[in-house]
Amino acid sequence: MVAALVAMIGFFARNRVFRASATPPEGDETMAAGPPKFRIANIQNALFESKVEGGTVRSSMSRGVAAFHVERLGADQRFFLTLPDGDIEVRGTLFVISVEGGKTKSVEVNEGAVALRLQGQAEMILSAGQRWPASGPERPSVSFMHLAPRNDAAPPVPSPDR
Numbered sequence: 001m002v003a004a005l006v007a008m009i010g011f012f013a014r015n016r017v018f019r020a021s022a023t024p025p026e027g028d029e030t031m032a033a034g035p036p037k038f039r040i041a042n043i044q045n046a047l048f049e050s051k052v053e054g055g056t057v058r059s060s061m062s063r064g065v066a067a068f069h070v071e072r073l074g075a076d077q078r079f080f081l082t083l084p085d086g087d088i089e090v091r092g093t094l095f096v097i098s099v100e101g102g103k104t105k106s107v108e109v110n111e112g113a114v115a116l117r118l119q120g121q122a123e124m125i126l127s128a129g130q131r132w133p134a135s136g137p138e139r140p141s142v143s144f145m146h147l148a149p150r151n152d153a154a155p156p157v158p159s160p161d162r
Helices: 002-022
Strands: 038-053 056-070 078-083 086-090 093-100 103-111 113-118 124-127
Touching: 078 093, 086 093, 093 113, 103 113, 103 124
Parallel strands: 056 078
Antiparallel strands: 038 056, 056 093, 078 086, 086 113, 093 103, 113 124
């Protein structure tokens, strides 16, 4: 658990720096051509895959813990994450997801927003600083805003599917 927390800290600290120069100015859609730019960091035994179809990325995750960084989406770009018990539609964000035993255990949004749609439940929009489930005895809530990055953390490995 400590290793996963350290990996998340490093992932988010690095991506805050990269994101500032990669985000287009308001109204500039020059970067929106093609598929969305994204990175996936395997934090703990995550099993996932991604496929690009024009301006849409369709990823799936069946287990583990992974951090996703999806850069701001253009008008014709979409990013979907299929889960064993539902799906997430991304709107340009940083988030961490945990899947265990064929079920989504938690989603924590650091920046941006995601639409979480789990089977048998109404769609939930989670924004920066929000977590699903909101709290619980099995996992404490983590606030990424108050964590200091480690200087020795390794950079994330780019996805070969990009």
